[in-house]
Amino acid sequence: MKLTVQDLNSHYGPAHILFDIGFEVGEGEVVALLGRNGAGKSTTFRSVVGLVAQRSGRIMFEGKDVSASPTHEIVRDGLGYVPEERRIFTDLTVEENLEVGRQPKRPNAPHWTREKLFALFPNLGEMKNRPGGRMSGGEQQMLTIARTLMGNPSLVLLDEPSEGLSPKIVEQMVDAILTMKKEGVSIVVSEQNLHFARLISDRAYIIERGRICFGGTMAELDARPDIRDAHLSL
Amino acid sequence: MAFYVVQFLTGLASAASLFLVASGLSIIFGVTRIVNFAHGAFYMIGAYIAFTLTERFSGAFGFWGGVVVAALAVALIGVLVEMVLLRRIYHAPELFQLLGTFGLTLMVEDLVVLIWGPDDLVGRRAPGFKGAVDFFGQNIPSYDLFLIVLSPVVLGILWLLFQRTRWGVLVRAATQDRDMVAALGVNQKWLFTSVFAVGVFLAALGGALQIPRDAVHHAMDLRIIVEVFVVVVIGGLGSIVGAFVAAVLVSELNAFGILIFPKISIILVFLVMAAVLIVRPWGLFGKPEAAARKTPGLTVNPWRPLTSNERLAALAALVVAATLPLFAGNYALTVGSEIAIFVIFAVSLHFLMSVGGLASFGHAAYFGLGAYGVAFLAKMAGLPMIVCLLLGPLLGCMGAAVFGFFAVQLSGVYFAMLTLAFAQIVWSIAFQWVSVTGGDNGILGVWPEKWAASPSHFYWLALGVAALVTIALRVMVFSPFGYALRATRDSLLRTEAVGINAKRIQWTAFVIAGTTAGIGGALFAYLKGSVFPDNLGISLSVDALVMVLLGGVETVSGGVIGAIVYKALNIWLVSQTDLSKLVLGGFIVLIVVVFPKGIVGMLEMLAQRRRKASPPGSPLIAKPIESAE
Numbered sequence: 001m002k003l004t005v006q007d008l009n010s011h012y013g014p015a016h017i018l019f020d021i022g023f024e025v026g027e028g029e030v031v032a033l034l035g036r037n038g039a040g041k042s043t044t045f046r047s048v049v050g051l052v053a054q055r056s057g058r059i060m061f062e063g064k065d066v067s068a069s070p071t072h073e074i075v076r077d078g079l080g081y082v083p084e085e086r087r088i089f090t091d092l093t094v095e096e097n098l099e100v101g102r103q104p105k106r107p108n109a110p111h112w113t114r115e116k117l118f119a120l121f122p123n124l125g126e127m128k129n130r131p132g133g134r135m136s137g138g139e140q141q142m143l144t145i146a147r148t149l150m151g152n153p154s155l156v157l158l159d160e161p162s163e164g165l166s167p168k169i170v171e172q173m174v175d176a177i178l179t180m181k182k183e184g185v186s187i188v189v190s191e192q193n194l195h196f197a198r199l200i201s202d203r204a205y206i207i208e209r210g211r212i213c214f215g216g217t218m219a220e221l222d223a224r225p226d227i228r229d230a231h232l233s234l
Numbered sequence: 235m236a237f238y239v240v241q242f243l244t245g246l247a248s249a250a251s252l253f254l255v256a257s258g259l260s261i262i263f264g265v266t267r268i269v270n271f272a273h274g275a276f277y278m279i280g281a282y283i284a285f286t287l288t289e290r291f292s293g294a295f296g297f298w299g300g301v302v303v304a305a306l307a308v309a310l311i312g313v314l315v316e317m318v319l320l321r322r323i324y325h326a327p328e329l330f331q332l333l334g335t336f337g338l339t340l341m342v343e344d345l346v347v348l349i350w351g352p353d354d355l356v357g358r359r360a361p362g363f364k365g366a367v368d369f370f371g372q373n374i375p376s377y378d379l380f381l382i383v384l385s386p387v388v389l390g391i392l393w394l395l396f397q398r399t400r401w402g403v404l405v406r407a408a409t410q411d412r413d414m415v416a417a418l419g420v421n422q423k424w425l426f427t428s429v430f431a432v433g434v435f436l437a438a439l440g441g442a443l444q445i446p447r448d449a450v451h452h453a454m455d456l457r458i459i460v461e462v463f464v465v466v467v468i469g470g471l472g473s474i475v476g477a478f479v480a481a482v483l484v485s486e487l488n489a490f491g492i493l494i495f496p497k498i499s500i501i502l503v504f505l506v507m508a509a510v511l512i513v514r515p516w517g518l519f520g521k522p523e524a525a526a527r528k529t530p531g532l533t534v535n536p537w538r539p540l541t542s543n544e545r546l547a548a549l550a551a552l553v554v555a556a557t558l559p560l561f562a563g564n565y566a567l568t569v570g571s572e573i574a575i576f577v578i579f580a581v582s583l584h585f586l587m588s589v590g591g592l593a594s595f596g597h598a599a600y601f602g603l604g605a606y607g608v609a610f611l612a613k614m615a616g617l618p619m620i621v622c623l624l625l626g627p628l629l630g631c632m633g634a635a636v637f638g639f640f641a642v643q644l645s646g647v648y649f650a651m652l653t654l655a656f657a658q659i660v661w662s663i664a665f666q667w668v669s670v671t672g673g674d675n676g677i678l679g680v681w682p683e684k685w686a687a688s689p690s691h692f693y694w695l696a697l698g699v700a701a702l703v704t705i706a707l708r709v710m711v712f713s714p715f716g717y718a719l720r721a722t723r724d725s726l727l728r729t730e731a732v733g734i735n736a737k738r739i740q741w742t743a744f745v746i747a748g749t750t751a752g753i754g755g756a757l758f759a760y761l762k763g764s765v766f767p768d769n770l771g772i773s774l775s776v777d778a779l780v781m782v783l784l785g786g787v788e789t790v791s792g793g794v795i796g797a798i799v800y801k802a803l804n805i806w807l808v809s810q811t812d813l814s815k816l817v818l819g820g821f822i823v824l825i826v827v828v829f830p831k832g833i834v835g836m837l838e839m840l841a842q843r844r845r846k847a848s849p850p851g852s853p854l855i856a857k858p859i860e861s862a863e
Contacts, residue, residue, distance in 0.1 A: 049417060075419035087414040089407045099400060100407045101418045151419050 001060070002027050002155050002186045003048075003079070008057035010047045017043050018210045021057070025155065025188055030181050032201035033190040034232055040210040041190035042084050045157045049074050049081045062108075062154070078106050080153030084160045084190075086144045090133030094124055097132050097143055101150035109154035110183040117146040120176055138169035145176065155186040162196045174199050194232055206231045236370035245489030246482065247378035247447075250385045251277075253481035254440030255458055256465040257392060257474045258433035264409040264472040265429045268320060269328070269647045271335035273437050274459030275342035280308045280438025281450045282350050285357045288445065294361035305439040312434030316427050322827050324426070328647050329593045330826045333783060336776055337822030339455055344816035346452050357445030377446050384443070388436075389478050396474070405429055409472065456772060460658040463651040464503060468510050470520020471648065479518060500662045507655070508640055515643045539712055552701055559690035567689035568761070569805055574696035575757045577797040578703050580781040582750035584793030585707045587782055589716060590743040591723030592642070595650045596657025597751055597778050599637070600630035602770020603660065604752025605759040609677040612759075619683040623756050630752020631745060633660065638744030642737050645726075657775055664767040676766035680759045696757055703750055704794060710746070719743050777804070780822055786832025795834050 001024050008021035018040050025031045035041050047055045050071040059067040066074045075081065089097050098114060105111045118125030121142040127135065132143065141161060148156060161177070162170045177200045181187060191197040197204060197218075204221050206214040208231045214221065221228060259273045287300030315338065323331050363377040396402035408415045408425055416422045441454075448454075465484050469476030484503055491502035516522045540548065558570055583597045607629030611622040637656040644652055664671045671677065686692050710716050721729040722736040729736045759765050768774065777800070785796025808814050829836055 051413060051417060071413075071416040072419050072421045075417060081417050083414070083417065087411055089410050089414070091410060092403065092407055096403045096406075099403050100415060100420070102400075103419050147418065 001025065002029070002062065003188070004058070004060040005044075005048060006058040006060075008044070008047055008055065008059065010043055010052045010056075011054040012043075012052070016210070018047060018055075021047075021207070021210075021212055023188075023205045023212060023215065025186050028181065028184055028186055029203065030177070030187045030189065030201045032197035032204040033188060033207060034192070034194065034197060034204055035190070035207035036192060036232065039207045041207055042159055043210075044207065045081060045083075045159050045188075045190065048157060049079065075151060075153075076103060078109055078152070078154040080148040080151055080156040082144050082148045082156060082158045082161065084163065086137075086140045088132035088135070088140045088143055088147075091131060093129045093131055094135075094143060095128050097147050098150050101147035103151040106152045106154060109152050110185060111152055112146075112149045114150075117149060120179055121146055121172075138165050138172075141165060141169070141173070142176070149180070149185075153185065155188070156180070158187060158189040160190055160192065162191065162193055170196065192232070194228070236372045240369060240372040240374055241489050241493070242486065243374055243378060243382060245486040246385075247375075247381040248488065249481040249485035250381035251440040251444045252458070252461060252465055252485055253385045253478050254388065254443070255437045256462045256469070256477040256481055257388075258436030258440075259462055260466055260469075260472050260474055260477045261392075261405075261436070262430055262433035263466075263647075265405055265412070266320070266324065266426050267328070268324070268331045268335070269471075269651065270430075270433070271332050271459065272315070272338040272342070273335075273433070273462065274455035274457075275339040276308050276312060276434045276437040277441035277458050278346060278450075278452070278455040279311065279342065280304050280441030281357075281445055281454065282346055282355075282441075283307055283438075284442030285355050285445055285450050286350075288358055297358070297361050301439070301442040304442045305435050308438030308441075309431045309435035312438075313427055313431050316430040319823065319827070320430070321423070321426075326826070326830060329587075329650070329779075329787075330783075330830055332593075332595065332647070332650055333776075333779060334823055334826035337819040337826065339459075340815045340819030340822065342819075343452055343455065344813050344819070348813070350450075350452075352452065354449040354451045356449050360446045363446070375447075381443065381447075385478065385481075389474065392474050401428070460655055460772075464507055464655050466517070467648060467651055467655065468507055468517055470514075470517025472521070473517070473519035476517055476519030500659055500666075504656075504659050511640050511643055511652070515648070552697075555697055556694065559693055564689045567693045569802075571689070571693045571696040571761050572758075572805075573798055573801045574693070574700040575754050575761060576777075576781065576801045577700045577794050578754035578757070579751055579778055580785070580797035580800075581700075581704050581707055581793040582747045582754065583778045584782045584785070584787070584796075585711070585750070586743060586747035588787050588789075588792065589711055589723065590719050590740060590747075592645075592740060592744065593650055593779070594641070594744075594747075594775070595654035595779065596637075596660075596772070596775050597653070597747070598772070598774035599653075599657035599660045599770045600634050600748035600751040601755040601758070601774065601778075602664070602765075602767075603633040603748075604630035604755030605765045605769045606664065606671065606677070606755075607752065608756040608759040609680050609765040612680050613677055619686065619760070623753075623760075626756040626759070627749050627752030630755060631749040634745045634748020634752075635741075638741050638748065642740040642744055654772065654775070657770060658772065661767055661770050661772070664770060671767070674767065676764050678764045680765060681763045682760045686760070692761065696761070699753065699757060703753060707746075707750065715739070715742070776822075780818075780825070782832075783825060784832055786835030786838075789832065789834035789838060792832055792834050796832065799833060 003025040006022045008018055009016070010018040021044055023031070023033070033041050033044065043052060046052045048059055050069060057067060058065065061074070061077060061079050064077065066077060089100065092100070095114070098117070123139055124142055124146060127139070132140065135143065145158070145161065158177070161173050165173065174196070177187060177189070189197065189200065201218060203217050205212050206227065213231060214227050255273060255277050259270060262268060262270050284301050284304035287304055288297050291300055319334060319338065323334050360377050360380070363380050366373040366375050367379060396406060404415060404420055404425055408422070412422060415425070461484060465477060465480040468483065469480030483506065487503045487506055495501055510518060559567060562570070579601050583594060586592050586594055604627040608622045608626030611617045611626055612619070637653070641649055641652050641656065665673055667673070681687070682692060686695050718729070718734050718739045721734065722739050726736050755769065758769065781796040781800045782793055783796070784800050785792030785794065807817055811817060831839060
């Protein structure tokens with residue numbers, strides 16, 4: 001397994017957010033983490049990369065226990081994270097944003113260069129020197145993904161990449177994610193949009209109120225409309 | 235005309251050191267969000283080490299090598315400080331960071347005297363820049379010309395460093411979003427350490443380059459840090475260009491201010507700063523900071539009225555305190571009076587900090603103004619003591635009204651720096667305006683009248699006033715005004731949204747706290763029989779902060795307990811050791827790192843833990859929280 005999460009519990013102050021979360025991602029797989037707003041998707045991702053201070057449980061990445069590692073080490077091991085809020089460095093240009101994400105080549109992961117990324121996201125190539133603050137939401141979303149790919153990750157956590165984007169940009173996003181998959185990057189994508197998830201994912205988990213309540217292939221999910229309707233707003 | 239040109243050039247030369255130190259402070263703040271109070275101390279150590287090295291090694295190589303090696307050595311010290319102290323307090327409230335680095339400053343002040351002695355040290359001239367250049371009959375030291383060229387060169391190097399290197403890009407990224415930088419695989423720890431090292435290097439270089447111009451002495455840290463705070467407030471914290479422009483501006487204002495107001499040249503700088511703050515509260519080149527979102531659960535104990543048992547206990551404590559004259563001697567009574575006065579002082583700051591959320595770093599200004607008010611009324615107008623005690627604090631009230639108006643336009647570290655700068659300005663006026671304030675000699679012979687002259691009577695007076703003031707402030711906390719003030723502390727935006735004029739509420743609180751401090755100062759003048767500039771100095775302001783922190787900001791009785799413990803400890807300490815600053819500084823650092831919640835906070839936490847131990851699993855934790863993200 002590429003990534004195995006077991007018994008993950010997270011707290012913000014006195015509030016218990018995640019309860020015994022467990023999921024797996026295989027080599028080269030695209031796995032969707034589905035759930036409503038506030039279900040705990042972002043917290044799950046933040047916990048996996050160590051951005052939530054109060055967490056417990058086992059997180060195995062490429063056979064290594066990273067549950068106690070600091071964020072930057074987890075990321076350097078090849079686990080990339082694309083936050084939901086995008087968090088572009090608004091004062092930095094597109095190229096400088098990419099530079100922040102740059103990490104050395106990794107043997108077991110595709111190697112991304114600026115040129116390759118500009119081919120994947122042509123819009124970015126046209127605005128290399130534009131400050132991140134003066135880009136549209138869709139362009140910023142592409143830049144966050146490109147920035148994370150500059151670290152040559154073997155697995156990427158993509159937090160709601162389709163949120164707030166126009167249908168045309170969403171299409172581009174689907175293409176980009178499928179290209180990433182083809183290159184050999186494993187992906188966990190959190191989504192509220194089942195339609196979007198279906199286009200890219202091999203398997204899916206459903207999270208509700210901080211608990212995983214379903215796990216299976218997309219076909220298995222389609223066979224259980226009761227679960228789908230109870231936990232996902234379509 | 236030539237004279238003015240030379241004056242202008244002198245100003246530019248003075249700007250060099252100021253710019254180096256201020257840019258270092260700005261860079262460090264940008265990434266770590268720490269306002270490094272110890273920056274002045276690093277500047278001073280840089281000067282001392284450079285002095286030693288340039289004396290030891292002769293020639294041009296000895297001098298310039300000595301300057302650079304000194305700056306590098308201090309940068310190394312900075313790295314140690316960052317790794318040992320700052321890493322522990324990055325996530326602490328900014329007040330603790332300011333205090334922790336201030337504690338460090340105190341320690342350094344005693345250490346340099348231990349190592350280099352208390353006397354001023356005059357360094358040697360820079361080789362190659364010993365002479366002067368003639369300019370239409372006026373002399374300009376050639377070293378000044380060197381400094382004038384140096385600052386834009388340093389500015390250029392810094393610009394290249396930040397725009398053209400990977401390190402610079404990472405630093406700029408971290409300035410905006412540290413967590414995201416970590417989430418991209420950058421080790422924040424080393425980034426912070428390297429940034430701190432660069433900032434400290436700049437400060438130490440500023441100090442080392444100053445030795446051919448000025449004597450090296452053990453108070454140069456406070457002098458520069460206040461000017462640097464003014465510079466970064468004007469230029470905008472975090473902006474290097476802002477630091478450059480503001481350093482030049484402040485230095486020129488000083489250079490020409492001396493011609494206009496020879497005695498109180500600092501007034502001019504103050505007026506410019508006030509003007510900038512009104513137009514651009516975040517400085518000329520700074521960016522407005524997004525309103526900080528308070529972490530929920532930061533205020534563990536909301537204020538509540540005392541229970542009847544607690545009221546009885548407080549009353550009993552007061553009665554016990556009032557019986558002190560029955561068995562204690564005169565010395566103990568004088569100490570008792572002083573402690574009571576400092577309870578007033580600490581309680582007033584505690585009110586401002588814990589209820590208003592405004593951490594003033596210059597609260598002694600209003601304490602001292604109250605003292606000076608009494609001294610003026612008693613010595614110059616010859617008014618009776620009661621009248622003086624009633625009217626004297628009004629000077630503190632007026633000072634708080636003027637300075638508070640500007641201060642509440644800002645928040646957080648800017649507020650802290652501005653209040654500190656104001657206090658230092660008041661101190662400078664008291665120190666320099668000799669014809670009115672007596673300068674360093676102070677105003678002597680402010681003795682109480684017969685009815686209050688005996689130690690026991692004065693003690694009762696001080697105790698009574700302290701009790702009244704504490705009760706009055708507590709009543710205010712539970713008045714509609716107190717609720718409004720607490721609302722501004724917890725969320726400025728929401729307070730405005732429900733129709734409260736937040737700035738006015740904060741201003742009122744500032745004036746109340748200042749006036750209360752003035753009452754303490756008024757009593758203090760009578761207790762000591764004299765008033766000195768030290769009564770409004772920085773160290774007294776910090777004493778007040780330490781008292782509040784020691785007691786615990788979040789606690790109800792923090793101000794009172796903190797004042798009693800700290801003052802008693804302080805008086806005892808000064809009688810025991812000559813190195814009181816070293817011990818005190820170490821003590822402050824210790825509080826900040828080990829007991830961030832203060833004495834009362836610690837006791838409450840222990841009590842809570844004991845309570846929690848019995849019923850396991852509070853209902854709060856079992857309930858899933860809606861706002862998971």
